[in-house]
Amino acid sequence: MKNLLIATDFSENARHAAFYGYKLAKQLKVNIILCNAFVVPAELPQAGTLVWPEYEYDELSKDYQHSLNELKGQLHADDREGQFSPLIHCVNEIGTVQGVVNELVSAKDIGITVMGTHGNTGLGTLLMGNHSRTMIEQTTVPLLLVPKTARVRQIKKVAFTTDFHNLEKDLEAIHALIPILKLLNAELLITHVHDGKTQKPAFKKFIDSFLVDLSNTANFPNIYYRMIKQNSTERGLDWLCEHGQVDMLAMVHRKHSLLSTIIKGSHTQKMANHTNVPLLVIPEN
Secondary structure, three states, X not given: OOEEEEEOOOOHHHHHHHHHHHHHHHHHOOEEEEEEEEOOOOEXXXXXXXXXXXXXXXXXXXXXXXXXXXXXXXXXXXXXXXXXOOOEEEEEEEOOHHHHHHHHHHHOOEEEEEEEOOOOOOHHHHOOOHHHHHHHHHOOOOXXXXXXXXXXXXXXXXXXXXXXXXXXXXXXXXXXXXXXXXXHOOEEEEEXXXXXXXXXXXXXXXXXXXXXXXXXXXXXXXXXXXEEEOOOHHHXXXXXXXXXXXOEEEEEEOOOOHHHHHHHOOOHHHXXXXXXXXXXXXXXX
């Protein structure tokens, strides 16, 4: 991974996500592509084709480019001599957010995409937002969604949540996550929300073996396990984000994954409504 991509629309939430992404890039020691995508009106159903004056397009493009350059300067403002300072390349393109982002990801060796949430109530709202849900469905690299209340700080512990229903795919996601954790010098907490009923001794034996095997194959000793007793996955993850002392929540997304179930579930709006922990969405291979 050479670059981290930060997508922005210059809103308050997006600007906060940009500062969070900049801190992350410093910790990973990678450079940044600061990206803005904008759409111009091409057609109105009632009036047929709309010809957009070229000078208006040029002015709008210049305004966005100026905003990108201004944000770039603000990100660099707190840099200190002797510390790693990411190079920032600004990209201002016409198109949808997901279209522009995916083109850059395929062309620029981008390892993580960072963007802000679209609400003030944490993950519950961001999972309902059209842009966020579309990006979750279409991203080809890990996507970090940052709530407005997330603290900009060093990442020390990342919780990967699983229901152990598709262990092979979860292991693929964990192995994709571990190189990032090594760069961050962060711990990995494997988390399982359980309904509180008594677990069979065979499951505990499986967990112990699973952690040892994973640590050995990944050559990564900082792996731990925590079971959360809760009959609701959403409430369990909410508790984890509030009390588990984690800096980031990581979940794999595929058609039948735990994250997919939460997105489609009837309790999505209640999911972690007051958490300030960013969500890292790991796409299926």
